[in-house]
Amino acid sequence: MTPEHAFYSREGLLVEGYDSAQPDLGDVDFYRSLAQETGGPVLELACGTGRVLWPLAEAGFEIQGLDRSEAMLRRAEEKRGDHAEEVSARVRLKHGDMREFEFEERFGLIFIAWRSFQALLTSDDQHTALRCAHRHVRPGGKLALHVFDPLLEWCAAGEVDPPVSQDAVHPLPSGNQLEITVLQRTNDPLLQRLTERWRLREVDSGGKVLREEEEVLQMRWTYRWEMHYLFERCGFHIEAEYGGFDRSPPAYGREQIWVATR
Ligand SMILES: C[S@@+](CC[C@H](N)C(=O)[O-])C[C@H]1O[C@@H](n2cnc3c(N)ncnc32)[C@H](O)[C@@H]1O
Structure with a gap:
């Protein structure tokens, strides 16, 4: 079964219902506290409707979002009206692919939330995306990402x-x-x-x-040790790996939450 179009790429029920369909992952607090450690600016790859991006802008961070779905980005853009002007001014949104993007600035924190990294369907694509992210993290900055641990x-x-x-x-x-x-x-x-x-x-x-x-x-899906080698191959040092956003230790069949430094 080959999809005719990428998940989330077209207007329809999936995109319209996205925000209310998300469970409370507890990830917003996690990324916000990482941003407090690193300082901005922040880059969210595969930002979708801005579920995490907008709360980080509210917390005072300059944040750039990138997503390949125009339909998801439209939802993120619509949220400008819900925010004060100074919050809105901190948010920039761009249509693009996390395997191939170019920004002039270097970021204190780059993150890829809610398993979006797993939309990269080959090991080569994952490698390319992490290399690209590596070029955009300033020295001492961090990359965080979340995938599921395969049951x-x-x-x-x-x-x-x-x-x-x-x-x-x-x-x-x-x-x-x-x-x-x-x-x-x-x-x-x-x-x-x-x-x-x-x-x-x-x-x-x-x-x-x-x-x-x-x-x-x-x-x-990616195995824990595969992720270790992938980060190393892309020039990152693993700072922490968790099994949940409460920073619990790695556990089989739960989440893999990675924090790596450049
Ligand atoms: C599950 S949603 C996550 C959205 C948001 N990060 C969140 O946590 O709510 C996955 C998102 O990844 C985006 N995506 C998938 N592959 C991508 C790629 N190669 N480059 C940029 N965005 C991508 C999709 O368009 C979609 O918006």
């Missing part, structure tokens, strides 16, 4: 039962509900890649389905 029973070869934990109902800005169902999951352990087919439905208060869309999610 091997969900990564078995071929088709597996989709994780029902991802099925959910969330409010949409229209006042209707967004129903997400993962219809199918296929794993390719050779490429370390999962492919999921999602059905998204907008449902009104009477249970009537107003819209139905399908999206295909692809992600590459």
Whole structure:
């Protein structure tokens, strides 16, 4: 199953429901405290709708966001109106790819939140993105990123039962509900890649389905020691690795949260 377009790339239910569909990860406080340690400016790669970016601007940081989805960036841009002028003036948004970007300035902190790094589907792409990030971190600055730690029973070869934990109902800005169902999951352990087919439905208060869309999610999973070698290969020194945003130690099947210095 090859997707016709990248996840999050087109206008539709996935993008409209993005903000309300996010669990409270506790990651905003984490990135904010890293920014306090390093100072700005800050660069968020794959910033999406600005879920993390705007709170960092509110905390006083100059922040540049980059994303390859114009639809997601439009949502981030719309939030300017919710913020005071001096906060809005600290935020710049740019359409672009985290594998290939160029800014003149060098950043105290670069981060890639909410598993966005896993949208890079090959080891080469991941390497290219980290090398590019390395060029943009000022000496002594930090790179932080978050991926999931693969639970091997969900990564078995071929088709597996989709994780029902991802099925959910969330409010949409229209006042209707967004129903997400993962219809199918296929794993390719050779490429370390999962492919999921999602059905998204907008449902009104009477249970009537107003819209139905399908999206295909692809992600590459990475093992903990692979990440160690990847950071080293790209010129970073690992400062910390956590299993959760509460800075708990690494743990199998949870999150991988990495902080590396240049
Ligand atoms: C799960 S969302 C995360 C958005 C935001 N960082 C957050 O934490 O809410 C993943 C985002 O990664 C972006 N993305 C995926 N691949 C990308 C790439 N190669 N370059 C830039 N953005 C990318 C998508 O467009 C999407 O906005």
